[in-house]
Amino acid sequence: METKTVNAYGTEKANAPLHSMNIQRRELLPHDIELEIHYCGICHSDLHQIKNDFGGTMYPIVPGHEIVGRVTKVGKHVNKFKAGDLAAVGCIVDSCGKCEYCQDDLQQFCDEGVTYSFNSPDKYLGGATFGGFSESIVTDEKYVLHMPETLDLAAAAPLLCAGITVYSPLKNWQAGPGKKVGTLGIGGLGHLAIKIAKAMGAYVVVFTTSPSKVEDAKCLGADEAVLSTDAEQMSKYARSLHFILDTVSTKHDVNTYLNMPRHDGSVVLVGLPPEPLSIGAFNVVVGRRSFSGSNIGGIAETQEMLDFCAKHNITADIELINIQQINEAFDRLEKGDVRYRFVIDMASLKK
């Protein structure tokens, strides 16, 4: 298959800095679009995968799945996009298209396995797929999203993973008027959860371990913000919420939070702590509660989320960096030192 060499940032092993490298992108197939990448967000799962926290990382790895830019070329059968369109690629770049999950627009659960934007087997070129820390990407149009023109493009990049990761469960568990939603953690996901849940009409209570983020949560629109280390405060929320969105990506105790939903309520995990979580039987049995999970969203729902965010003018609060600052950014991300999402200005790749 014909390929094209493009510049990217990646690494060959788990504990080595990312550096400039060349990768191959396929020449356009009839349904492909080529996207010049303007901005790419940095997600906690980039860090997990670079470090091989979940096992199975294929090196070299080029991370990045919050990809926005402009279409530069389209394959001859493409009809959803034309050159010059703003567009985006999120976590999913391929799926079987035939299984019941794909048919139900739940490509994230594809029976044959999703092809993720990076670190998945590349069906066309072999090796691993390469993500958005690169100058361009080639993707089947079915997995490409229309970017609303009204949103700040850099600040909108994190919607492609962080945004859909919180939008999908907020919608599935019916956040809206009359509902009290708890959110756990105020990071890349958590700060968008506050904004999106509020835009859906829910009453939002934020739990954070960080005293400095209590005020931030209110600035982000939360109705209440609770320091989770304050046991007295915490005890007031028992059986008071409809559901809790848990965005924490590191090991943490969910039992405290399992006592907070009303009967039939859920704590919904969207972070991916590498260590198992410990759950006491009584915490689910009493109140018929659930500890649930949710994983990004399908392509149609991702487009719906982008349109929702455009309507409500929701973007992430970001810190824009050059690609040359990427290793420093990962160090800071690991310490939780970012409010609230790093986004790479991919124009810096040409420097």
Next chain:
Amino acid sequence: METKTVNAYGTEKANAPLHSMNIQRRELLPHDIELEIHYCGICHSDLHQIKNDFGGTMYPIVPGHEIVGRVTKVGKHVNKFKAGDLAAVGCIVDSCGKCEYCQDDLQQFCDEGVTYSFNSPDKYLGGATFGGFSESIVTDEKYVLHMPETLDLAAAAPLLCAGITVYSPLKNWQAGPGKKVGTLGIGGLGHLAIKIAKAMGAYVVVFTTSPSKVEDAKCLGADEAVLSTDAEQMSKYARSLHFILDTVSTKHDVNTYLNMPRHDGSVVLVGLPPEPLSIGAFNVVVGRRSFSGSNIGGIAETQEMLDFCAKHNITADIELINIQQINEAFDRLEKGDVRYRFVIDMASLKK
């Protein structure tokens, strides 16, 4: 308050045998009924509470919450029952009646705390409530069930806890025609789960660690029975079930089972393992699955379950014992050596 002395079996401390003792029952209040206990089932939670596995056991303890018999006396304002009626008392003997849970017939989640048949603070006499290992019980008629005349009374006793514990989640998670339901464990709860799920119209797949129970499961009506130690067999069930009812009361690994429901499916725990269960984030996040719990059922649903079991002629498979065999029965229960529920013939108390 006036009381009456009745004979019972109980114990004063955690690691001592149960023995004959006298306890007090209140004289009938206007809404009370007095039930002469004919049979009382033995539940795994009797064992947990006797041994103080969950902490907080108040001694002396008289266990037993699968109580069936005949009404001997009624208070002057009782209109649901008359002397001579078959009746039953399950796990719940009082609740506030005013909170939203009680108002919704979910007394098991009462905001002020349920009064259980045994080992709850007794609002009338002080100390702890005493359960069904006794000659009679006095209970407000609101918490007394009508026993269908058509069921074998001894074999129906376990419906009062084991039956409602599995009926309620089977109904809540919509077991029925077209649904593939997994059940985990074939004990007191599990064997009733098979019968009830089949009567609801579901396709039932049973998982057991015990080779000797594979055939039993089929005799009980299961469509398939799988030895859970056979990894190859187990792998065939990934993403194939609608939900799984987990009746295991001891420590076990639920992660294997979390991979079996289709998307949005649940593993629903009704057993009460004293140790926390460990859950990998991916096992709930992928497939938007839930680890959920369910706790007995409300009074109205318990009556509905009894009527359902009468209609479908469902009772437990029991081993009938005399009260004098109670300590041996608990030893055997601890080893899982009962098919599938011990029931005490309470007439033996008079021997």
